[in-house]
Amino acid sequence: xxxxxxxxxxxxxxxxxxxxxxxxxxxxxxxxxxxxxxxxxxxxxxxxxxxxxxxxxxxxxxxxxxxxxxxxxxxxxxxxxxxxxxxxxxxxxxxxxxxxxxxxxxxxxxxxxxxxxxxxxxxxxxxxxxxxxxxxxxxxxxxxxxxxxxxxxxxxxxxxxxxxxxxxxxxxxxxxxxxxxxxxxxxxxxxxxxxxxxxxxxxxxxxxxxxxxxxxxxxxxxxxxxxxxxxxxxxxxxxxxxxxxxxxxxxxxxxxxxxxxxxxxxxxxxxxxxxxxxxxxxxxxxxxxxxxxxxxxxxxxxxxxxxxxx
Numbered sequence: 001x002x003x004x005x006x007x008x009x010x011x012x013x014x015x016x017x018x019x020x021x022x023x024x025x026x027x028x029x030x031x032x033x034x035x036x037x038x039x040x041x042x043x044x045x046x047x048x049x050x051x052x053x054x055x056x057x058x059x060x061x062x063x064x065x066x067x068x069x070x071x072x073x074x075x076x077x078x079x080x081x082x083x084x085x086x087x088x089x090x091x092x093x094x095x096x097x098x099x100x101x102x103x104x105x106x107x108x109x110x111x112x113x114x115x116x117x118x119x120x121x122x123x124x125x126x127x128x129x130x131x132x133x134x135x136x137x138x139x140x141x142x143x144x145x146x147x148x149x150x151x152x153x154x155x156x157x158x159x160x161x162x163x164x165x166x167x168x169x170x171x172x173x174x175x176x177x178x179x180x181x182x183x184x185x186x187x188x189x190x191x192x193x194x195x196x197x198x199x200x201x202x203x204x205x206x207x208x209x210x211x212x213x214x215x216x217x218x219x220x221x222x223x224x225x226x227x228x229x230x231x232x233x234x235x236x237x238x239x240x241x242x243x244x245x246x247x248x249x250x251x252x253x254x255x256x257x258x259x260x261x262x263x264x265x266x267x268x269x270x271x272x273x274x275x276x277x278x279x280x281x282x283x284x285x286x287x288x289x290x291x292x293x294x295x296x297x298x299x300x301x302x303x304x305x306x307x308x309x310x
Contacts, residue, residue, distance in 0.1 A: 007100065067091065101284070126165070134191065185228060186211065232274050241283075244287055245290055
């Protein structure tokens with residue numbers, strides 16, 4: 001078994017305009033970085049479209065219908081909030097992002113891949129049940145977790161999130177659900193303003209470890225080694241889903257953490273330790289943020305290289 005890369009060209013057709021940080025070049029740079037000889041053993045698959053039924057395990061039917069009905073003319077944009085907008089290709093891209101997350105779960109559960117990295121866009125961890133925000137339309141990690149439970153009958157699924165921005169949508173969806181653990185490190189204060197350490201879920205199934213602006217890789221590693229990894233171990237998930245945002249990198253323009261590429265590789269290795277211990281190695285990773293193109297590409301490549309070495 002090896003690692004599978006799941007992506008789709010339609011994700012490049014989600015047009016956010018010339019000014020927007022969540023642009024198609026992000027995905028182009030990631031995919032280009034994964035073309036080298038070091039990635040020769042990487043399986044490569046195209047993301048399917050999620051079905052309406054799969055989306056509705058997380059999102060209300062009227063919300064799903066409303067999002068999928070927005071089909072602007074080519075070149076036009078429909079804003080959903082100040083920084084989340086849709087173009088002619090956005091609906092299919094969002095379906096491919098959610099569908100890629102579902103395919104990744106199936107890949108590791110069926111056993112034809114040990115790990116999966118889903119390189120798609122738009123991202124998902126800010127999307128709430130009935131609200132698009134923060135560049136996100138559908139909550140991809142949450143949809144993957146619900147698919148794992150509904151289709152594969154898993155009892156406990158963990159979602160961990162190292163994006164520099166707190167995954168408010170993922171947390172809100174599972175805040176009262178003890179079958180899903182959500183753990184996050186993120187800059188605080190920062191967008192979207194959630195993720196205080198006091199936010200622990202109604203069943204203690206949420207852990208937030210905020211990092212002050214300017215925190216470096218040592219603080220990032222300590223947050224995971226001392227707090228998040230022990231909590232994840234105690235939860236003992238049957239599947240580990242990773243919201244892999246690389247915007248905590250010191251070069252990223254949207255926040256002020258000082259994490260380096262090697263820190264992402266280190267955390268990937270630690271998460272693989274947990275997956276081997278509790279999940280028969282099953283780990284699904286979903287691309288979230290990262291807005292300096294070179295830092296994003298290097299960090300995603302280090303992440304995937306570490307998955308391949310397991």
